[in-house]
Amino acid sequence: MADAPMLIEAPMLIEARGLTKNFGGILAVNALDLAVRQGELVGLIGPNGCGKTTTINMLTGHLAPAAGHILVHDTPADGLSASAFAARKVGRTFQITQLFGRMSVLENMLVPGLARAHATWTEATHTARRHLDFLGLSHLEKLQAKNLSGGQQKLLELGRALMLDPEVLFLDEPFAGVNPFLRDEIIVLIQKLHAEGRSFVVVDHDIEAIQRLVQRLVVMARGAKIADGTVEEVRDNQEVLLAYAGA
């Protein structure tokens, strides 16, 4: 396995140690070790059903691991709820966009804004409008979220995650079902947010987009991590080629 080009000096944001999850008799994630440091932009790839989304679900409190430990800022986070992970500045988007459909775009943004401790309406509204402006959605703030286009829904979901002021953001298939122009727009947005100091873990099947975006690639197959390194290192990894070839 290739070594990961981690930013050794940067503080650890989130870490999985021996993370395991099974659904009935199926082992979805098997003793996974994964660490994300401040400022990293990590791509998490692998064939369908290899356990990427399950990993994200565990690392954001949406699924309880069967075994293993999760640390956020070097502090144990085992058994915490999804809202507790959000409060610890761990944000996420979903594989299938999950919005509050019959609430307005602005209200979608205000939910995480006001869920933060000591947040005020004025402050949350101001931050929401700033993020909507950044995402190019400010003209739609009164529209019900269900009436947005698929691409706009993806952007709104990203915006909602940004309202948590996350230090690490897990994006589950942000480019799925998105046209090439919007895909490029999302890449630019992620790069800008990364430049501000946020860390990302991006899961997607669009290998070209992932290669353009990330510094580090983690590859999973059959629930286990099979490679962790730079794009170049992973590209030449025989085990990765075999996994994608289905051997």
Place this chain on the structure above:
Amino acid sequence: MRAAQIGLGVALCVLVLAFPQLVNAYWLTVAILALFYAIVTASWALLAGYAGQFSFGHMAFVSLGAYTSGLLVMSFGLPIPLGMAAGVAMCAVVGAGIGYTCLRMRGPYLALFTVAFSEVLRIVIVSENEVTGGSGGLEVTPLFHTRSDAPYYYFGLALLAVSLGLMVWLVRSRWGLFFRAIRENEEAAAAAGVKVVRFRVLVFAISSSFAGLAGGFFGHYIGILTPDIGSVDQMGLVVAMAVIGGAESLYAATIGALLCEALVEALRSYEQWRMVLFGALLLVTIRFARNGLLALAFQAVRQRGLRAVVPRKATP
């Protein structure tokens, strides 16, 4: 336009305040019962319409609040306001317990669980004959010792105003936003930092408290409590009132309850056919106006208002 709205509001207030002087004793009783149903329906709308928790056991909390107050007043000589407050507290605690127990339940499972709770409570009341009076009923001290029902009307009106005011304030607060987020998507709400468990339990406790308050008022007005108050039939009536009015608006649900109670009584001469008509109205609402008939009416009034304000373009 603004002056017309103010004029209409003032006229409505005068009509509502003068109502006991304008109608006979029968219609005053109907109005008091309508106020009771309005509080129950609004609190159910808070739970089901805003937070998406489709409970079918809300009338059980009305019953619990009524019996708690009635028993404390009759057995321990507690003043009625304290008895009613105890009923509210009891409903808050049991409501929180039900909310916590139902955390993993959605849709039909939650409805079935709450129906079962409702029936269990009703059967306990029937069975504990020595304490509750069983099917024969429990006689309860009236709230006012007057010949006229007017004090009940004004008290009910005040209870409705305060309850509705508190519920409106709640749904406009951040808690209301979180309730709606949970209704829309619990997983997304959790990812957005909303403490889903806490708010699901809270909405059950709060809405049950209002149901308990209405129950206490009902018991001390009617003067006799029977287990049927918490029956599934009664619950069906409350759901129908909320759905016809509009379960996702507290105002629509409240007005829906007031109008439905008045309609059911106005059609009394048609005997069982009035319930058929009521059922048909419910079916039409569900088929053609899922947000309630009043929501449609509000929308039409708004559009008409806009047309009145915005001048039409001159045709060439």
